[in-house]
Amino acid sequence: MNPYTANIGEYDYPRSDGILCFQFGITGTDTRYDARMYKILAHLFIREPSLWLDANIYLRAPLTEIAHELLPLGYDIALFQHPYRRNALEEACAMIEYQLEDTRRVFEFIKAYEPVLQRVPLYETGVIARAFNSDVAAFNELWWRLVQRYSVRDQLTLPIALDTVRLKVHIIRGNVRCHEWFEFNPHRLNRVEQHRGTVKLNP
Numbered sequence: 073m074n075p076y077t078a079n080i081g082e083y084d085y086p087r088s089d090g091i092l093c094f095q096f097g098i099t100g101t102d103t104r105y106d107a108r109m110y111k112i113l114a115h116l117f118i119r120e121p122s123l124w125l126d127a128n129i130y131l132r133a134p135l136t137e138i139a140h141e142l143l144p145l146g147y148d149i150a151l152f153q154h155p156y157r158r159n160a161l162e163e164a165c166a167m168i169e170y171q172l173e174d175t176r177r178v179f180e181f182i183k184a185y186e187p188v189l190q191r192v193p194l195y196e197t198g199v200i201a202r203a204f205n206s207d208v209a210a211f212n213e214l215w216w217r218l219v220q221r222y223s224v225r226d227q228l229t230l231p232i233a234l235d236t237v238r239l240k241v242h243i244i245r246g247n248v249r250c251h252e253w254f255e256f257n258p259h260r261l262n263r264v265e266q267h268r269g270t271v272k273l274n275p
Contacts, residue, residue, distance in 0.1 A: 073139045073201065075123040075131065078110040084127035085260050091125070092118075104224045112216045112226060114202055115209040126198040129248065130255040138253055143201040148208050148239035150201040154194040155247050160231045161189035173223045181222040185232055192231035195241075198256075199248055211237040 076092040081103035087093055094117070097106035107127075114122045121143065123135065135142075143150045157163050164182050167173045182189065202208050211233050218229035234241060249256045 073121045073123050073135060073143065074118050075125060075135055076110075076114075076118055077125045077127045077129075078107045079127040080106045081261075083107070083259060083261050085257075087127065087130075089130055091131075093127070102224070105220075108219055108224060108226055109216070111197070111200070112219060113212050114200075115204060115212055119204065121204050122200075122202050124197075124200040124202070125254075128257045128259050129198050130257070131253065132251075132255050133253045139201075142244065142253070143203065144242055146240065147242040148203050148205070149211070149234075150199075150242040150244050151195040151197070152199060152244045152246070152248050154196050154227070155249075157194050159190050159194050160185070160192050160228060163194050163225075163228050164189065167223065167225060167228065173225055173228075177222050178228075181228065188232070188235060192235045195227060195230060195234075196248060197227045197230060199244065199254060201242075201244075207237060207239060211239050 074092065076094070077087070078094040079087070080095065080097055083103070094110045097103060098109055099105045110117060111124050111126075114124060121139075123139075123142070125131070154163070157166060161182070164178050167178050168175050202212075214236060215226070215230055215233035218233055219226050222229055246252075248254050
């Protein structure tokens with residue numbers, strides 16, 4: 073399993089742990105989409121089972137020791153469940169309340185997928201372990217299209233892609249913010265403020 077991350081536009085502090093870190097944009101338009109492209113389209117960049125880590129998340133445990141427990145045999149993807157919101161509808165409502173996305177796009181998403189939004193569980197996307205197979209590639213491609221269509225906040229549309237492609241999901245127990253395998257750190261920049269043109273350093 074190959075761990076990797078992306079740090080576009082110095083959103084997070086430079087890493088010194090030696091894992092593969094993509095630092096150059098591809099789309100040329102928005103650093104948020106550049107980072108999401110590396111995260112979501114894993115099969116294009118990592119030609120083997122992969123472990124995505126957001127640039128503020130580090131491994132505490134040797135990956136060779138936890139890989140089989142992290143992504144057990146027979147599963148396609150492993151994720152943490154969201155610790156605060158239960159489903160995609162609650163995520164969409166939070167995005168509208170906190171103005172995290174163009175509300176018109178979020179309402180379009182709700183209208184398009186309203187029948188399933190309360191049924192599909194919400195996951196965090198800071199840690200994603202994935203197998204390397206055709207089903208995972210199809211899921212990645214669909215997820216990327218949904219992100220481009222509805223929101224750069226990828227955890228909104230991930231449940232829809234999972235529900236459509238029907239990957240076998242392994243839930244990583246616990247909370248990534250306090251976990252024996254991972255170290256969670258604050259971001260260097262506030263992404264929302266950075267996107268709006270006011271760079272705000274996190275303490």
